[in-house]
Amino acid sequence: MQEIARYRSELDSLRNRIRNIEGLPRATNAVLSMGLEAIDQALPWGGLPLSCIHHVVGESEFLPHSAFTPSASTFVAILAARLKGRGTVLWCLPRYKVADALYAAALAVLGLEEEDLILVRAKDESEALWAMEEGLCCPDVGAVIGSLSAPLNLTAERRLQLAAERGETTGFLLQPGTLVSSSSAAVTRWRVAAAPSEEPLWAGLGPPRWSLTLDRCRQGTPHSWIVEWCDETCNLRLATPLCDRSVNPVEAAA
Amino acid sequence: MTTLPEAGAIRIVAANAAAQSAGVNPGSSLTDARAISPSLKVVEANIAADRACLDGMLTWTRRYTPWIAIEGVDEHGGAGLWLDVTGCAHLFGGERALIEDFEVRLNRFGFISRFGVADTPGAAWAAAHCLASQGGAAIVPSGEQRPHLARLPITALRLSARTLETLKRLGISIISDLLELPRAPLTRRFGSEVCLRLDQLTGRVDEPLSPEAERLPYVARVNFAEPIGRTEDVEAALLDLLQILCTRLEKDRKGIRRLSFELFRVDNTADQINVGTAKAVRRPEHLFRLFREKLYRLDAGFGIEFLMLTVTDTDTMESQQERIQSLDDSEIPSVVNPGCDLALLVDRLEARIGHGRVVRPQRRASHIPERAVELVPALALKTKKNLPGYAREATLLHGDISSLRPGSRPIHLLPKPEPVKPIQVESNAPLARAVPLPGFSWRRQTYCLVAAEGPERIAGTWWRGALPPDRSGEEHSYFTLCEDGGAIREYWRVESESGARFWLFYMPFPLQCYNNGHEPRWFLHGLFA
Numbered sequence: 001m002q003e004i005a006r007y008r009s010e011l012d013s014l015r016n017r018i019r020n021i022e023g024l025p026r027a028t029n030a031v032l033s034m035g036l037e038a039i040d041q042a043l044p045w046g047g048l049p050l051s052c053i054h055h056v057v058g059e060s061e062f063l064p065h066s067a068f069t070p071s072a073s074t075f076v077a078i079l080a081a082r083l084k085g086r087g088t089v090l091w092c093l094p095r096y097k098v099a100d101a102l103y104a105a106a107l108a109v110l111g112l113e114e115e116d117l118i119l120v121r122a123k124d125e126s127e128a129l130w131a132m133e134e135g136l137c138c139p140d141v142g143a144v145i146g147s148l149s150a151p152l153n154l155t156a157e158r159r160l161q162l163a164a165e166r167g168e169t170t171g172f173l174l175q176p177g178t179l180v181s182s183s184s185a186a187v188t189r190w191r192v193a194a195a196p197s198e199e200p201l202w203a204g205l206g207p208p209r210w211s212l213t214l215d216r217c218r219q220g221t222p223h224s225w226i227v228e229w230c231d232e233t234c235n236l237r238l239a240t241p242l243c244d245r246s247v248n249p250v251e252a253a254a
Numbered sequence: 255m256t257t258l259p260e261a262g263a264i265r266i267v268a269a270n271a272a273a274q275s276a277g278v279n280p281g282s283s284l285t286d287a288r289a290i291s292p293s294l295k296v297v298e299a300n301i302a303a304d305r306a307c308l309d310g311m312l313t314w315t316r317r318y319t320p321w322i323a324i325e326g327v328d329e330h331g332g333a334g335l336w337l338d339v340t341g342c343a344h345l346f347g348g349e350r351a352l353i354e355d356f357e358v359r360l361n362r363f364g365f366i367s368r369f370g371v372a373d374t375p376g377a378a379w380a381a382a383h384c385l386a387s388q389g390g391a392a393i394v395p396s397g398e399q400r401p402h403l404a405r406l407p408i409t410a411l412r413l414s415a416r417t418l419e420t421l422k423r424l425g426i427s428i429i430s431d432l433l434e435l436p437r438a439p440l441t442r443r444f445g446s447e448v449c450l451r452l453d454q455l456t457g458r459v460d461e462p463l464s465p466e467a468e469r470l471p472y473v474a475r476v477n478f479a480e481p482i483g484r485t486e487d488v489e490a491a492l493l494d495l496l497q498i499l500c501t502r503l504e505k506d507r508k509g510i511r512r513l514s515f516e517l518f519r520v521d522n523t524a525d526q527i528n529v530g531t532a533k534a535v536r537r538p539e540h541l542f543r544l545f546r547e548k549l550y551r552l553d554a555g556f557g558i559e560f561l562m563l564t565v566t567d568t569d570t571m572e573s574q575q576e577r578i579q580s581l582d583d584s585e586i587p588s589v590v591n592p593g594c595d596l597a598l599l600v601d602r603l604e605a606r607i608g609h610g611r612v613v614r615p616q617r618r619a620s621h622i623p624e625r626a627v628e629l630v631p632a633l634a635l636k637t638k639k640n641l642p643g644y645a646r647e648a649t650l651l652h653g654d655i656s657s658l659r660p661g662s663r664p665i666h667l668l669p670k671p672e673p674v675k676p677i678q679v680e681s682n683a684p685l686a687r688a689v690p691l692p693g694f695s696w697r698r699q700t701y702c703l704v705a706a707e708g709p710e711r712i713a714g715t716w717w718r719g720a721l722p723p724d725r726s727g728e729e730h731s732y733f734t735l736c737e738d739g740g741a742i743r744e745y746w747r748v749e750s751e752s753g754a755r756f757w758l759f760y761m762p763f764p765l766q767c768y769n770n771g772h773e774p775r776w777f778l779h780g781l782f783a
Binding site: 070102193196207 | 595596598599600602603606607608611612613614615616617623626627629632661663664665666667668669688704705706707747749751752753754755780781782783
């Protein structure tokens with residue numbers, strides 16, 4: 001019995017060492033609940049860890065190289081809106097057109113009011129990355145979002161990760177799916193794609209659905225869900241699988 | 255004609271030439287003046303505004319001499335300026351030339367002026383008030399006050415009203431009468447006033463003018479005995495200069511909005527770095543960090559010998575407590591001034607990325623989707639209560655945009671609606687839900703629709719009427735339609751097979767001007783999550 005306890009403590013210290021090597025903030029770090037128990041439990045920290053970088057990949061079916069990733073943008077906006085209590089949300093965008101394309105009236109419904117949001121319309125990717133790094137170091141900023149439409153190298157991601165740890169701010173990297181490389185310095189990587197919605201009881205459209213995939217996660221395992229945005233509760237909920245639609249293959253395999 | 259209430263009656267303070275020719279004189283009561291001329295135009299006097307105007311004029315007269323003072327705005331409409339032109343007149347070609355120049359300029363500003371020049375302020379006052387006429391300056395030659403001014407009435411002596419009244423009762427009406435009287439009984443009777451004024455007129459008693467202090471611009475500079483070249487040295491000097499300026503500004507309750515830093519090299523070349531801030535700032539460290547972004551590409555050349563820091567724009571800023579000091583002198587790390595770091599961040603971002611690139615979306619009171627949001631500078635956001643009154647009518651008719659149904663607006667709104675081509679698809683699955691069109695192609699990709707919701711009809715601002723025709727080359731294209739009177743869009747939220755959602759609109763009434771054969775009727779305006 002004692003031996004087991006000893007092994008366990010040894011295992012814990014090993015885990016901590018690995019965590020330190022990986023550069024993940026301390027285990028006691030604050031987490032953000034995703035608002036969904038199933039997702040929170042799939043994450044080894046019991047929620048989305050703060051003070052680090054998260055990668056959100058938008059699987060946009062239209063335009064392979066476009067920065068239009070409405071599902072991923074919405075997902076990030078929902079997460080950032082929960083962090084606005086810690087300070088202003090900084091959204092860095094490299095192209096002017098896309099910055100103008102973000103529609104504040106829709107963001108406000110997601111909880112990101114205009115007082116909470118600052119848009120940085122950078123000239124190019126490197127300027128946007130610089131602005132992100134500056135924002136991550138600022139104590140008055142709650143979350144930094146960077147919409148990037150060029151591939152990122154590992155050094156840039158690592159720099160952002162270090163800045164996030166230093167400034168204790170959470171960063172979200174938003175990228176279209178076609179650009180993502182396999183290696184990443186981010187703590188988690190999510191893939192968000194639109195999913196067919198359920199037919200409502202009334203005429204019209206049901207609540208929007210996304211297939212949400214936890215693609216990479218340090219110390220965790222990949223997962224996939226189909227979630228639905230509920231307007232009334234301003235929260236995510238798990239969608240019940242449909243019998244007459246194809247279920248997400250990953251979920252089916254699990 | 256201007257008036258002021260005084261001792262129970264309304265007295266006339268100043269009257270223009272027309273009123274004076276009608277017999278209305280300053281000092282009489284308004285009732286009397288009305289009796290003389292019922293058609294008088296009466297304005298209440300504004301002494302404070304007169305004073306402010308005179309202040310401005312005083313600053314301007316610095317072009318003639320640095321030694322200037324305000325004589326004062328009294329309750330009787332008198333307003334005057336003192337200029338000590340000793341040693342300055344020759345620069346303008348003599349006293350008369352100076353006055354001519356002065357008068358022409360004042361005339362152009364719309365002022366009526368009278369000038370008196372003399373050895374002493376007292377004599378100049380007398381000359382200006384009693385000897386000079388409009389356009390005819392009175393210049394008393396040096397040392398000749400007595401012969402020139404002796405014939406003037408005693409009102410030229412700047413005596414109090416009571417003294418004047420008594421003197422008049424005694425039969426003394428001109429200055430020479432007073433000059434002939436023995437001084438001792440005069441002093442016994444009136445105190446020192448009369449003799450003092452006489453002596454100031456003749457120059458027996460000096461009357462110094464206290465000049466108005468010049469308002470120095472916010473400039474700080476530093477000279478180096480040896481030219482410097484290291485960036486660290488420049489930074490240290492800059493921090494010192496910032497400290498000096500910030501201390502000065504704090505006294506004046508001002509903050510810096512724009513700064514210009516000039517570096518002069520030994521080989522007679524100069525460099526300039528400008529920074530701006532989003533709101534008034536007075537922290538040297540904050541400003542220093544803004545410069546630091548730009549100092550790295552500084553080229554010292556053969557060395558810098560002179561630095562100058564100029565505040566080019568200021569804003570009022572009340573004193574703020576920067577930090578709390580506890581009793582044992584250790585700083586308590588508490589946020590006394592929240593938002594301070596955010597302002598610094600915004601300034602740094604703007605310094606590098608460019609002005610107007612760090613913005614906030616601001617919602618406006620408009621029901622037209624693309625006009626409901628505008629981008630404003632990050633720290634200039636207005637609260638919801640004072641939304642710009644872009645279209646009051648729109649607010650009244652359609653309410654605030656926040657009252658929209660959640661989910662009815664897309665997260666990406668295209669800057670311009672893009673025309674899409676409706677297509678026919680042979681779908682295997684039956685169309686379960688009513689869709690307005692089976693599919694469309696946008697940017698060379700085809701989407702089949704399975705579900706839709708709508709239409710939401712949004713009409714243009716018909717109450718504003720049609721646009722003027724010469725607005726731009728595109729004035730009749732579909733983007734500006736909403737401004738054009740009467741245009742209607744029918745918005746649909748549609749979902750494709752894969753679950754992607756679009757915001758399409760249909761124009762039920764096509765424009766006559768868009769009739770080159772195939773007019774697009776369907777447009778894509780936004781993308782939903």
